[in-house]
Amino acid sequence: RKQTRAPSLPSPPGDPILGHLRYMPDVNDRDTVFYDWGCKYGDVFQLNVLGKPIVVINSEKAAMELMEKRSAIYSDRPPMPLFERDGWKDGVVAAKYGPLLTRQRKMFHSPLAKGTMPEYEAVQEQEVNFLLQGLLDEPHECRRLFRLYTSSILTTLIYGHRIRSFDDAYYKIAEDFDLMHEAAHPSLLDISPYFEYLPSWFPGAWFIRHIKEMRPKLLYMMRMPLESVWLELSGKVVEPSYASRNLEALAKNGKISDRDWWIIEMTSNQLLTGGTDTSFQTLQWFIVCMLTNPDAQVKAQREIDDVVGRDRLPNFADQDSLPYVQCIMHEVMRWQPVVPVGIAHQSTAEDIYEGMRIPKGSVMIANPRGVTWDENLYHNPRQFKPERFLPKPDGAGENFPVHSIFGWGRRICPGRHLAEANIWLAIARILSVFTVTKAKDENGKPIEPVIKWGTGLVRHPEPFVFDMLPRDGNAPLLIRSANSQKGS
């Protein structure tokens, strides 16, 4: 009673019945528009779309209080009808908060725990050496090579399959996931499931075509790799992997039920799809940052030269001695969060925040921009300044906004340790042997890069021009020798 009498959160003006439907920003600008509205209406404000409350949080203090400390009531997901129709119903990303989510997340605990990471170093080193070789031979293929790098680490760990070419069926799977980016857009299905029966030519019914194309692809993506692992298990040589271990454990107890099979299929797929685009697009943003901040690149290369030298490549044992390289990775993530508005949570009980009411069933959006652009937390927040994370007096002693990048409470990204390890190794080794620089036109004049971002679930730069040159005559030899070592 007391709670329902509490005042509502501040809200921008909207329409009767429709609420803020007509004012909802485009997916591409949602983070920046929500940031601007936060400056105007307060760090926690409410929108309503056809009666559904949407709470936007624009400060670390409020997000910590609600999404972390009170995560027991903020860990559900709102309905994601397009994801579900595409074939991801009940998969961990879209799962409602409950036993099925708990079971799936439990399966990730041990394989993705921080302490398990050293077990993957050999795979990561082989993959990064293959990446360097690719960048040396075909630097213009950088985008596809980054995707191959992140997806191959994942397919090796999940299915025991290394990707060695762009024609590999597993690479195609990772590429086909591009179509899923459309599912980030609001659709009529958010209003009612019956709109699925509209003809595809009906204005606004683009999602009918999307489901028709995406659903079979997603089903194939989930089924094909697991069936291959199952077939391999009946043979003699099996590369141990997340899927093989889970299948073997279940098979020991007799027949694997359809439900158990589905859970392994789904969790494997969500690790691959959740981990590939986020990580490889972070690497693309790293290239953008090096291209546009040459001083930072030089500083990181000097650090690597001092600690590692030029006769070998950096490895995980060097990580603590390369603080500036670590700062570069974190600053790339802070400067351009690749999941621009995170993944929405939903509240399961009514709540009060600073005397104001948050209705039960509110969609909760913790906007990363509210934190990463907060001038109380970051000096010149819109500038790329890796040293901000160095301890004082060398740097500003600012904190990496881990939750704004990897999520909140009981839904925090389970793959964060693996993501950071994969990205760090790629960044450290690229900086040790290559320099990212402006491309030159036919007259030898540097071409100014134009950086724009494309639409999708994961923020990515549109193709841009740059060069990636070996740092010295020894770099190609070092790369070739590393990539030809046993196991590579």
Ligand code: HEM
């Ligand atoms: C730079 C890389 C990555 C970033 C920025 C990132 C970011 C995120 C974010 C923001 C969420 C939503 C968290 C929330 O709801 O509060 C998430 C969820 C998730 N991520 Fe990541 N992620 C990355 C890499 C990975 C990797 C490598 C994997 C797998 C190995 C992975 C698997 C997942 C899964 C399965 C979920 C769903 C968790 C749930 O709904 O409970 N991610 N990630």
